[in-house]
Amino acid sequence: MSEIRRDPITGRWVIFNTDNPFSPQDYHIEQHIWKGEKNCPFCYGHESMTPPEIESIRLDGSKPNTPGWKTRVVPNKFPALRIEGDLDSRGVGLYDMSNGVGAHEVIIDSPHHFKGISDLEQEEVEYIIKSYKSRSLDLRKDTRFKFMLIFKNVGASAGASLEHGHSQLIALPMVPKNVQEEIRGAERYMGYHERCIFCDIINQEISNDNERVILENEYFISLCPMFSRFPFEVWIMPKFHESDFALIEEEKIPLLAQILKESIGKIRKTLKDPPYNYIIHTSPVNTEFYPGYHWHIEIMPKLTRIAGFEWGSGFYVVDTPPEIAAKYLKEEGGY
Amino acid sequence: MSEIRRDPITGRWVIFNTDNPFSPQDYHIEQHIWKGEKNCPFCYGHESMTPPEIESIRLDGSKPNTPGWKTRVVPNKFPALRIEGDLDSRGVGLYDMSNGVGAHEVIIDSPHHFKGISDLEQEEVEYIIKSYKSRSLDLRKDTRFKFMLIFKNVGASAGASLEHGHSQLIALPMVPKNVQEEIRGAERYMGYHERCIFCDIINQEISNDNERVILENEYFISLCPMFSRFPFEVWIMPKFHESDFALIEEEKIPLLAQILKESIGKIRKTLKDPPYNYIIHTSPVNTEFYPGYHWHIEIMPKLTRIAGFEWGSGFYVVDTPPEIAAKYLKEEGGY
Numbered sequence: 001m002s003e004i005r006r007d008p009i010t011g012r013w014v015i016f017n018t019d020n021p022f023s024p025q026d027y028h029i030e031q032h033i034w035k036g037e038k039n040c041p042f043c044y045g046h047e048s049m050t051p052p053e054i055e056s057i058r059l060d061g062s063k064p065n066t067p068g069w070k071t072r073v074v075p076n077k078f079p080a081l082r083i084e085g086d087l088d089s090r091g092v093g094l095y096d097m098s099n100g101v102g103a104h105e106v107i108i109d110s111p112h113h114f115k116g117i118s119d120l121e122q123e124e125v126e127y128i129i130k131s132y133k134s135r136s137l138d139l140r141k142d143t144r145f146k147f148m149l150i151f152k153n154v155g156a157s158a159g160a161s162l163e164h165g166h167s168q169l170i171a172l173p174m175v176p177k178n179v180q181e182e183i184r185g186a187e188r189y190m191g192y193h194e195r196c197i198f199c200d201i202i203n204q205e206i207s208n209d210n211e212r213v214i215l216e217n218e219y220f221i222s223l224c225p226m227f228s229r230f231p232f233e234v235w236i237m238p239k240f241h242e243s244d245f246a247l248i249e250e251e252k253i254p255l256l257a258q259i260l261k262e263s264i265g266k267i268r269k270t271l272k273d274p275p276y277n278y279i280i281h282t283s284p285v286n287t288e289f290y291p292g293y294h295w296h297i298e299i300m301p302k303l304t305r306i307a308g309f310e311w312g313s314g315f316y317v318v319d320t321p322p323e324i325a326a327k328y329l330k331e332e333g334g335y
Numbered sequence: 336m337s338e339i340r341r342d343p344i345t346g347r348w349v350i351f352n353t354d355n356p357f358s359p360q361d362y363h364i365e366q367h368i369w370k371g372e373k374n375c376p377f378c379y380g381h382e383s384m385t386p387p388e389i390e391s392i393r394l395d396g397s398k399p400n401t402p403g404w405k406t407r408v409v410p411n412k413f414p415a416l417r418i419e420g421d422l423d424s425r426g427v428g429l430y431d432m433s434n435g436v437g438a439h440e441v442i443i444d445s446p447h448h449f450k451g452i453s454d455l456e457q458e459e460v461e462y463i464i465k466s467y468k469s470r471s472l473d474l475r476k477d478t479r480f481k482f483m484l485i486f487k488n489v490g491a492s493a494g495a496s497l498e499h500g501h502s503q504l505i506a507l508p509m510v511p512k513n514v515q516e517e518i519r520g521a522e523r524y525m526g527y528h529e530r531c532i533f534c535d536i537i538n539q540e541i542s543n544d545n546e547r548v549i550l551e552n553e554y555f556i557s558l559c560p561m562f563s564r565f566p567f568e569v570w571i572m573p574k575f576h577e578s579d580f581a582l583i584e585e586e587k588i589p590l591l592a593q594i595l596k597e598s599i600g601k602i603r604k605t606l607k608d609p610p611y612n613y614i615i616h617t618s619p620v621n622t623e624f625y626p627g628y629h630w631h632i633e634i635m636p637k638l639t640r641i642a643g644f645e646w647g648s649g650f651y652v653v654d655t656p657p658e659i660a661a662k663y664l665k666e667e668g669g670y
Contacts, residue, residue: 016435
């Protein structure tokens with residue numbers, strides 16, 4: 001018998017294969033064939049291959065657009081949205097439309113072509129988080145922007161077009177539907193229980209013998225959500241209630257870097273370096289404040305071929321229940 | 336400048352690349368390498384390789400589980416849900432869960448291993464639609480079931496594990512979230528305008544010089560929706576207001592078969608036989624009646640590798656606006 005579970009935040013139902021759960025070896029995982037550094041626009045010495053940098057972290061006093069940086073932020077060469085122009089919202093019959101105004105930036109994670117997040121030193125991961133924070137805070141000064149979407153694609157089948165580790169930030173002129181839904185769900189729960197649903201999830205998971213908890217430190221927890229849509233999905237959440245990722249305090253950044261690096265390390269070891277995505281889910285900006293929302297990072301290994309079907313139906317089937325995924329991840333691939 | 340459009344049904348925003356739209360040749364389309372009929376459980380003479388058939392269309396008086404069928408419906412060997420048992424809905428702390436009760440059936444489209452929908456005779460496509468209808472009507476007698484999800488995956492990267500043409504029907508004990516959202520959107524529009532939003536979309540598209548309309552017959556229309564989430568997405572809709580696919584009248588089935596066959600034929604020619612999915616979006620059963628809903632079929636060619644951005648945000652970027660997709664499809668690949 002399989003089990004159907006409901007995401008208490010969004011109301012989405014997910015079917016879990018509890019009869020015959022898949023182990024990591026049961027997935028066909030696309031392996032990356034490295035092309036190397038030769039024509040990589042993100043490597044040291046190739047700075048002129050990107051548009052001029054918006055910002056960089058440099059400890060050695062080196063000049064912009066030269067080597068020496070720790071992280072480097074550049075405009076996306078093929079942006080989904082452009083910063084110039086007016087939104088010009090308008091109706092065409094029953095349709096609503098507007099111009100594609102926004103920002104689309106690339107954060108080059110490190111100078112190391114072949115290193116993923118978990119291969120970097122913890123300090124190097126801290127620079128990445130600092131760049132996310134700094135760009136988020138800068139872009140929200142433009143009040144046209146309502147949401148900062150920060151995400152990472154690793155591996156071609158997870159949507160990465162370049163293999164050198166990088167992240168992306170898209171500043172959107174409207175709050176995306178999925179974010180709205182999460183917020184609505186969290187606010188509804190807050191209205192009824194006067195508590196944050198994410199905080200309650202953390203408490204319930206800890207009191208359930210940490211069965212689905214992977215890692216924990218003073219400020220953060222990483223776990224496989226009870227209602228995950230993807231096998232081996234992992235969420236990293238602040239243990240204390242915080243709505244807005246970009247307001248993270250400086251002293252917490254090393255602990256976030258640590259848990260992010262180690263969680264990804266466990267995913268990579270357990271699943272033999274799968275393609276993956278992560279996304280920072282955070283509060284909208286320049287709009288209403290939602291006290292019931294709780295920022296977090298969702299990490300989704302790309303293990304299955306999910307095509308239009310799941311998207312069309314909103315109906316997910318997951319072959320590894322999160323309790324079992326967590327067991328493998330805790331053992332860090334020692335199976 | 337790109338353009339942002341809102342799906343008036345669900346409220347979802349989609350970014351269209353109007354600056355530099357992609358043509359069919361700009362997509363990397365995964366080509367299928369045929370394995371052939373040898374061990375195919377869906378070919379004539381291999382009937383014993385599937386569980387015993389639930390139903391079949393046979394014009395020659397042949398016996399169940401022997402050759403001679405036109406379409407054949409069998410239980411899925413690896414079902415996501417099982418028909419036996421109680422739903423047994425329960426709460427575990429703040430989580431809701433239930434047993435995986437439901438039905439998961441496979442409709443074998445035809446005896447022809449190598450033929451897709453558009454290679455079949457129109458009459459053969461009619462049998463497929465009749466099987467969809469018949470199974471939907473039979474399964475809804477079980478009042479535990481609230482929604483019949485009928486869909487087709489073609490090609491490995493669209494999720495098909497067998498290459499012989501087949502469809503699937505999953506009877507669900509709850510209404511999936513995306514269906515609920517569509518219904519809510521349609522009901523909201525109906526409440527305000529006292530009209531069906533899908534009917535209004537059809538009218539607006541026809542009065543807009545049929546720019547996005549691909550095909551039309553007496554009862555059906557196929558078009559690229561103004562707010563499509565995937566490039567070259569095509570919807571087939573009844574032109575007259577109907578909520579429930581399974582109540583389709585017998586005399587309309589040939590016209591649905593015709594427009595389905597021809598629409599898929601155009602997609603296959605234009606995009607050189609891409610992997611694709613289609614899903615029948617229809618009303619829930621054994622629950623409230625939603626007069627504002629309008630059933631339709633969504634066909635989604637699998638042309639892109641969807642990345643973290645879309646996953647995380649529900650905000651899609653489409654590189655071929657539907658006006659341009661429709662132009663190629665109308666020319667039927669004659670470019």
